[in-house]
Amino acid sequence: MHDIPLIVHLIYRLDFGGLEALLVERINRMPAERYRHAVVCLTQADPAFATRITRRGVTIHALHKQPGLALSTHLRLWRLLRRLRPAILHSYNLSAVEYGPVALLAGVPVRISGAHGRDADDPHGRNRKHNLLRRLMAPFYDCCYANSAAMEAWNRSVIGVQAAKSRVLANGIDTERFHPRQPDDAVPPGWPFAADDIVIGSVGRLQAVKDQATLLDAFALLRERLPTMRDQLRLAIIGDGPLLLSLRERAVRLGLADAAWLPGARQDVAPLLRHLHVFAMPSIAEGTPGSALEAMASGLPVVGTRVGGIPEVVDDGVTGTLVPPSDAAALAAALERYVAVPALAARHGAAGRERVLRLYGMAAMVAAYQQLYDSLCERKIRTGRAVTSCAE
Incomplete structure (x- = not known):
């Protein structure tokens, strides 16, 4: 068993989120x-x-890092890596990212750093201290990949x-798992809307970078633009995060208490998506947007902002519509097109699923991940002719 190389996946916290969900899928x-x-x-882990x-045999370890520098975490990680003896960090x-040197000192031969998005407090990657840290750490890694072309270009030009x-x-x-709605699909537990309602939805962590506040503003404008459909229009913002209470309060202030549903975290995202009619992604920064891909796989048209990796995923005018970030009026106008013309929504939704499948x-x-692991292990472990990182 121990002849099989071990990969240690180092993350901040194992909890409900897009990055974590895809990590689990790859492991399984x-x-x-x-x-x-x-x-x-x-x-820690949830x-x-x-x-x-x-997957059997996967171990989970929590270092219980405290806020701030917490140098003792480096020592605990070094000891753990010395005990586990992974082939890959x-x-x-x-x-x-700062733990690349720890892995080198612990004798981990292959080290990989993944950029799946930027810090919530620095969505555009302009924090000089953060970028300096990324630059200093890059030499300790054999590969610094990104999950979108926009992020990779930033990695190369800025970092x-x-x-x-x-x-x-x-x-x-x-x-x-994510597929279009079928006639026999059951209504998800707690679903508050009627069968003839038109439901616009969004799924994601409720934090500033996802900008669900602008979506609430856009939905209020949409109801004003379509007064004859006002009583049918509904909004579902699914997810948890630090802004949940403030977004609920904003919905009340906008007069949306009976029209907007913010249930918090849900584990049944796939069936919830199948009961939406349009998906909205109002982020002000984004990598490859997993929630938009899930919506497209579910046969939904996507209205997204023209930021980060969203334009790589959403083909404007084919699988959805792109709008400027933080522009409630533009978002409302794009949503109106799909609400007013259901055939357009169906056509873009079908094209979106085909794009995901392809x-x-x-x-x-x-x-792709396995090929990366294989190629680096072959270069650095199996052949012994390592193309080493410049820290070695």
């Missing part, structure tokens, strides 16, 4: 005879979410990641 789907897996959380890992996002160490690894979607299948994502 990667051939068991190729790699073993361990998840190391800098803080027990309910951890049950999604169905795979760190995710800014919160874990200075070498072309030989850079690549794009796009997100993947389970197109069997470009963003789960199998393709797992294969």
Whole structure:
């Protein structure tokens, strides 16, 4: 068993989120005879979410990092890596990037850093201290990939990641789980809307970078623009996060108490998506938007902002509509087109599912990550002729 290389996945916290969900999918789907897996959380793991890992033998470790520098976390991680003896350390996002040197000192031969988005407090990547840290850490990694072309271009131009160490690894979607609505689909528990309501929805963590506040404003404008359909128009904002209470209060102030549903975290996202009519993604920054891909796989047209990786996913005028960020009027106008012309929504939704099937299948994502692991292990472990990182 221990002849099979071990991958340590280093993340801030194992909890409900897009990055974490795709990490679990890769662990569950990667051939068991190729790699073993361990998840190391800098803080802690949510027990309910951890049950999604169905692959046998996966261990989860929590370092219980405190806010701030917390140098003792580096020592705890070094000790853990010395005990686990992984072939690969795979760190995710800014919160874990600083541990590349720890992995080098612990003797981990392959080190990978993934950029799946920027920090919520720095959505456009302009924080000088954060970028300096990324630049200082890049030499300790053999590959610094991104999950969108826009993020990779930023990695290379702003952070200075070498072309030989850079690549794009796009997100993947389970197109069997996320599929268009069928006649016999049951109504999800707690669904508050009537069968003839027109439901606009969004799924994501409720934080400033996702800008659900603008979606609420746009929905209020939409109801003013379509007074004859006002009583049919409904909004579902699904997800949890620090802004949940303030967004609920904003909905009340806008007169949307009976029209907007903010249920918090839900584990039944796939059936919820199948009961929407249009999907909205009002982010002000984004990597490859997994929730938009899930919506497209579910046969929904997507109205998204023209930021980050969203234009790579949403084909404007074919699978959805792109609008400027933080522009409630433009978002309302785009939503109105789909509400007013259901045939257009159906056509763009069908094109979106076809695009996901062609470009963003789960199998393709797992294969791309496995190929990265294989190629780096071959170069640095099996042949002994390592193309080393410049820290070595």
